[in-house]
Amino acid sequence: MTSKVWIRPAEPSDLGVVQDLLTACGLPTEGLKETRLFVLEIDGRLGGTVGYEARGPYALLRSLAVEPLLRGRGYGRRLLRFAIEEVTALGFRAAYGLTTTIPDWLHRLGFIEVPRERLPAELIESAELRGACCANARAFVLRLRDDPEDGSTDVGSDVRDRVREAYGRIAEKQAGCGCGTNLLSSRTFARFIGYSDQELAVIPEEANLGLSCGNPTALAGLQAGEVLLDLGSGAGFDCFLAARQVGPSGRVLGVDMTPQMVEKARAIARRHGFSNVEFRLGEIENLPVADASVDVVISNCVINLSTDKPRVFREAYRVLKPGGRIAISDIAPLRELPRWVRGGVAAYVGCVGGAVLVDEYRQMVEAAGFRDVRVTVKGASACTDSGTRDPIGRAIYAALGLSIGSYVVSIYVEGTKPG
Ligand SMILES: C[S@@+](CC[C@H](N)C(=O)[O-])C[C@H]1O[C@@H](n2cnc3c(N)ncnc32)[C@H](O)[C@@H]1O
Incomplete structure (x- = not known):
């Protein structure tokens, strides 16, 4: 029989069990009154908890705990993702977390480590940091939108390295999403974007x-x-x-x-x-x-x-023979995305942050020397379709009250190098 598992806001009557669970896990119980708590219920039994303290524009994630007998089933990750989605949807500027045990999880979710002395003043005042939390815990931050005070974004000069790291993890199956969607199986998703x-x-x-995000070989007339x-080329799908x-x-x-x-791709080709x-x-x-x-030069969501x-x-123009052609599938916004949506590394790796407007795309291709350039808007971006669990997509809904389909679309781009 399948268990009924769900996450809900904690009620006052849950507090005793939550406190016992936190104590059993060696986590602080001070400041729970200032913490918005959620509990994971399995067939009516409380099996885990997570929470956050709201500290001005920042959320401090805390109190992540799962019953010892229920560990190893993904409940901890589920609780953590839930909390991140919650604070993203609420418009917090960044989510912070302190941990001695799960730095790897946090890295995989896009958190970066910050020295504790560089934590914002608002957090130093939090119940967890005021003394409750162990001195050797490491601090991590996940930026959810731009900081208007310093105007900076996470996407800095090392963006290429960050993209490479992210896709390296995807290749090694340590993470499951980039420009794709995590809602559908890869096969169903491929049908959805145009593969027979x-x-x-x-x-x-x-x-x-x-x-x-499309099927460029279908355009290429090979x-x-x-x-x-x-x-x-990723793992060689279109190749x-x-x-x-x-x-x-x-x-x-x-x-x-x-490299991964x-x-x-080479291993698959050999096999x-x-x-x-x-x-x-x-x-x-x-x-x-x-x-x-x-x-022919093709490219798919790159x-x-x-x-x-x-x-x-x-470069594509250089390597093409005279008369050669491009057939490209990509993502493009129809209108300017808010800077805080574009700014994060997750948005960049997720193929939204670095995308340029449809008209700009066409101009770039023409400026390289291509003729007969055609940009076709295919429809809403499959990266962040309605009902997405992607935090970027959810943040756009929450902030703009609009479907992402009116912002980001999949496009096909064709053009030829004069003969
Ligand atoms: C969203 S995936 C698409 C992979 C493949 N085209 C597919 O459809 O399965 C993006 C791929 O582009 C690669 N990539 C991103 N930026 C690149 C760059 N500047 N030069 C070469 N490869 C890049 C990444 O390593 C990753 O494998």
């Missing part, structure tokens, strides 16, 4: 990480014998499909800057005997590909992640 069952049947299942280049279409006389190159992705596909480690702004050597998009298109 026949196409999916020829792509090795392991190459589908659910990170795409012919047997052609040479194709995939920018940001393997294209490899069948260009056949043994054709060739497919995938370029990706994340390239290794994964499934793809002899006309090659994966190269490299940046799409500096392609490790010869001039005028490629018939260029929005580049910190120098005009250069990506100049």
Whole structure:
């Protein structure tokens, strides 16, 4: 029989059990009156708790505890995600957490470590820090929106490293979302964004990480014998499909800057005997590909992640043969996103933060020299569809009261290099 598990606000009658649980877990019980508490109920029994103290524009996450006998079933992560979504939806500027035991979880959720002496003054006054919390706990922060006082964002000069780290973790299956959605299975998601069952049947299942936002091979009109280049090839999803279409006389190159992705794609190619596909480690702004050597350049949900998009298109132009073409699937906002939505690393890695407006996209492609440029808006971005659990999507709903579909869309971009 399946258990009924849900998270609800704690009631006064829960307080005794919550206190016992926190004590059993070695966590402080001081300041619970100042804490908004939630409890996880399993078949009517209280199995875990989480809470936050509201400290001005910041939320201090605390009191995360799961009954010892119920550990190892994902309840702790579920409680933590719930609390993050809650404080995101409420518009807090950042969520802080102190821990001795779960720094890895926090890293995976996008938190970064901060020295305790750099914690905002509002937090120093919190019940947890006023003395309750152990001196050796490490402090972490997850920025939820821009800090208007210092105007800074999390997306700094090291953005490429952050993107690489995030996709490295995805390749190693330590994390499950990037530009994709975490609501659907990767196969269902692929159908939803434009892949037919026949196409999916020829792509090795392991190459589908659910990170795409359209089907660029469907645009590309591939012919047997052609040479194709995939920018940001990930685990090789589109490369393997294209490899069948260009056949043994054709060739497919995938370029990706994340070593774990390239290794994964190469291993899949070996396992499934793809002899006309090659994966190269490299940046799409500096392609490790010869001039005028490629018939078609495709890309799927990647260029929005580049910190120098005009250069990506100049590079694509350089490597294409005269008369060659681009067929790109990507994400673009229809109108300017609020700065605090664009600003976080999670938004950047999630393919929203770095995306440029549809019109700007077209201009960039034309400026690189492409002709007959066509940008087609496919529809609402599958990255953050309605009912999303993605904190970025939820934050947009909460702040703007609008569906993200009216803000961020999937697009197809086509163009040719003059012959
Ligand atoms: C959202 S995933 C898409 C992967 C693949 N195209 C797919 O549809 O499954 C983005 C990929 O682009 C890669 N990437 C991001 N920025 C890049 C850059 N500047 N140069 C090369 N690869 C990049 C990442 O490592 C990641 O594998």
